[in-house]
Amino acid sequence: DTAVSQTPKYLVTQMGNDKSIKCEQNLGHDTMYWYKQDSKKFLKIMFSYNNKELIINETVPNRFSPKSPDKAHLNLHINSLELGDSAVYFCASSLYPRGGTEAFFGQGTRLTVV
Amino acid sequence: AQSVTQPDIHITVSEGASLELRCNYSYGATPYLFWYVQSPGQGLQLLLKYFSGDTLVQGIKGFEAEFKRSQSSFNLRKPSVHWSDAAEYFCAVGAGRGVTGGGNKLTFGTGTQLKVEL
Numbered sequence: 111d112t113a114v115s116q117t118p119k120y121l122v123t124q125m126g127n128d129k130s131i132k133c134e135q136n137l138g139h140d141t142m143y144w145y146k147q148d149s150k151k152f153l154k155i156m157f158s159y160n161n162k163e164l165i166i167n168e169t170v171p172n173r174f175s176p177k178s179p180d181k182a183h184l185n186l187h188i189n190s191l192e193l194g195d196s197a198v199y200f201c202a203s204s205l206y207p208r209g210g211t212e213a214f215f216g217q218g219t220r221l222t223v224v
Numbered sequence: 225a226q227s228v229t230q231p232d233i234h235i236t237v238s239e240g241a242s243l244e245l246r247c248n249y250s251y252g253a254t255p256y257l258f259w260y261v262q263s264p265g266q267g268l269q270l271l272l273k274y275f276s277g278d279t280l281v282q283g284i285k286g287f288e289a290e291f292k293r294s295q296s297s298f299n300l301r302k303p304s305v306h307w308s309d310a311a312e313y314f315c316a317v318g319a320g321r322g323v324t325g326g327g328n329k330l331t332f333g334t335g336t337q338l339k340v341e342l
Contacts, residue, residue, distance in 0.1 A: 151312060153332040166329055204328050209256045209319035210275050211328055215268040
């Protein structure tokens with residue numbers, strides 16, 4: 111059983127389109143995250159939700175809107191895609207929203223904007 | 225603000241040789257420290273973590289890391305590297321004990337790509 115699963119794994123789309131990435135965790139964790147890994151493999155947090163409540167929003171453009179329908183799901187919707195949005199997006203979860211709790215990562219979604 | 229530096233972008237070792245990957249962090253208190261590994265096309269897998277106590281921590285796949293507060297370092301080591309260890313390795317720092325608010329944000333280093341020669 112996959113602990114943190116993301117769909118799709120690959121996404122190729124044109125500039126200006128709107129797309130969504132879905133994430134689900136079956137670990138019973140309260141907290142979920144979105145991280146972005148750029149072309150140089152640098153990982154940076156974008157958002158974090160704890161029990162459906164947004165707790166971290168790291169200066170991400172408004173075109174990115176996370177949604178958490180329940181604590182097991184955290185989706186990422188991106189409007190008006192730009193070339194610079196091309197990256198690998200990782201979903202993660204942890205038991206609690208505080209330091210000292212291990213984060214489990216999904217396999218990533220490679221987004222390519224053409 | 226917390227930060228992580230991994231000075232080595234690429235490292236090449238021969239199979240069977242020992243390995244040390246360097247990690248230096250900047251954090252105002254005692255941090256939580258992690259090493260993750262990313263194989264090509266895969267997600268991140270936790271190798272080991274330091275929260276408190278013994279400064280030498282053991283992880284999976286034969287890896288260990290030592291927390292040195294005086295040097296603000298958390299270097300990853302393995303006595304004998306296997307070809308399957310070729311991957312990207314990330315050091316990360318999380319909010320330390322007693323820090324409230326701010327969630328469980330991990331700050332990652334830029335990664336070290338390990339190549340293993342047969």
